Each structure stands twice: as structure tokens, then as C-alpha cells.
Amino acid sequence: xxxxxxxxxxxxxxxxxxxxxxxxxxxxxxxxxxxxxxxxxxxxxxxxxxxxxxxxxxxxxxxxxxxxxxxxxxxxxxxxxxxxxxxxxxxxxxxxxxxxxxxxxxxxxxxxxxxxxxxxxxxxxxxxxxxxxxxxxxxxxxxxxxxxxxxxxxxxxxxxxx
Numbered sequence: 001x002x003x004x005x006x007x008x009x010x011x012x013x014x015x016x017x018x019x020x021x022x023x024x025x026x027x028x029x030x031x032x033x034x035x036x037x038x039x040x041x042x043x044x045x046x047x048x049x050x051x052x053x054x055x056x057x058x059x060x061x062x063x064x065x066x067x068x069x070x071x072x073x074x075x076x077x078x079x080x081x082x083x084x085x086x087x088x089x090x091x092x093x094x095x096x097x098x099x100x101x102x103x104x105x106x107x108x109x110x111x112x113x114x115x116x117x118x119x120x121x122x123x124x125x126x127x128x129x130x131x132x133x134x135x136x137x138x139x140x141x142x143x144x145x146x147x148x149x150x151x152x153x154x155x156x157x158x159x160x161x162x
Contacts, residue, residue, distance in 0.1 A: 043081075084150075104149055112136065126151045127158040137161075 030050040038056050043063040053073045057080050064084045072092045079099040091111045097120050104124040111131045117139055124146035132140070141161035147154050 086150075103146070106148060106150055108151070122155055124148045125155050125158075126153045127155070128153055130158075132159075 030047060032055050033051055033053040035052070035055045037052075037060055038058040039060065040057070041061045042065050043061045044065060046066040047070055048066055049069040049071075050067070051071045052075050053071055055072070055075045057072075057075055057077045059079045059081075060077065061081045062085045063081050065082075066086050067082075067090055068086055068088045070087070070090045072090065072095050074094040075092075076096045077100055078096055080097065081101045082105050083101050084104045086106045087110050088106055088108045089110065090107070092115050093111055093113045095112075095115045098116060098118045099120070101121045102125045103121045105122075106126050107128075107130045108126060109129045109131075110127075112127075113131060113133060115136070117136060120143075122140060122144060125144075126148040127140070128151070137159055140159055141156065144155040144159055144161055148158075
């Protein structure tokens with residue numbers, strides 16, 4: 001009994017000395033799951049680690065947005081504008097990017113399995129170490145061109161095109 005009270009006091013004292021600012025700085029990531037966000041303007045915003053699972057993002061504008069670590073799982077992004085967006089470590093599995101603008105986007109180490117890239121603009125996009133299947137790479141290599149202005153990497157090189 002005495003040792004339990006002693007342990008409780010020690011833990012209480014330890015918690016008392018944790019800086020309150022450290023606790024105040026921690027925030028939950030933004031969640032837009034199952035949201036209707038067509039034509040929304042997210043341009044230039046910092047949306048690191050936000051979640052857009054099953055969201056409708058048709059014609060949404062993410063120009064120059066910081067989307068590092070963001071989840072877009074099973075979302076519809078038809079004609080979305082991702083020009084110059086940073087999608088490093090983003091998860092975009094099962095996303096419909098039909099007619100989307102990915103020009104000059106950074107997709108380093110992004111997870112892109114089962115994502116549809118029909119009629120996308122990937123001029124200057126950097127796919128370095130992105131996870132894509134062979135069919136996606138073949139499709140993207142047919143239209144790959146340009147150099148990413150942020151990373152200096154050629155789109156064809158980042159996709160491993162022959």
C-alpha cells in the first residue's frame with residue numbers, strides 16, 4: 001500500500017515538471033474524411049498530416065500547399081490542381097486523379113498504389129522513391145517531361161523511365 005502511494009506521488013511530481021508549453025504545442029491533425037470539398041481553395045496552406053479519406057475533392061485547389069504526410073485514401077480528385085504542392089510521404093492509394101494538374105509537384109516517397117492517373121499533367125513532377133506499380137509507371141512515363149523547380153530532378157528520371 002505504501003509503495004503504491006509513493007509511486008503515485010513520484011508520477012505526480014514528474015508530471016508537474018513537464019513544461020506546459022510542450023503539451024500545448026501538440027495538436028491533432030486535420031480530418032476531412034468523407035467530406036464534400038469540391039472546388040475548395042487550399043492553395044498555399046500547410047496541411048501536413050491532414051486526412052482526406054473518402055473525400056470529394058473535385059476541382060479543389062492545392063496549388064503550392066504543404067501536404068507532407070497527408071492521407072488522400074480513396075478520394076476523388078478529378079481536375080484537382082496540385083501544381084507545386086509538396087506531397088512528400090503522402091498516401092494517395094485508390095485516388096482518382098483524372099485530369100488533375102500535378103505539374104511541379106513533389107511526390108517523394110509517396111504511396112500511390114491503385115491511383116488513377118488518366119489525363120494528368122505531370123510536367124516537372126518529382127516521383128523519387130514513390131511507390132507505384134509497373135502499369136502506373138508505364139502510363140506516366142509516356143507523358144513524363146520537365147524538371148522539378150524545387151528539387152532539380154527530372155520527371156522521367158524520378159519515375160525510372162527507360
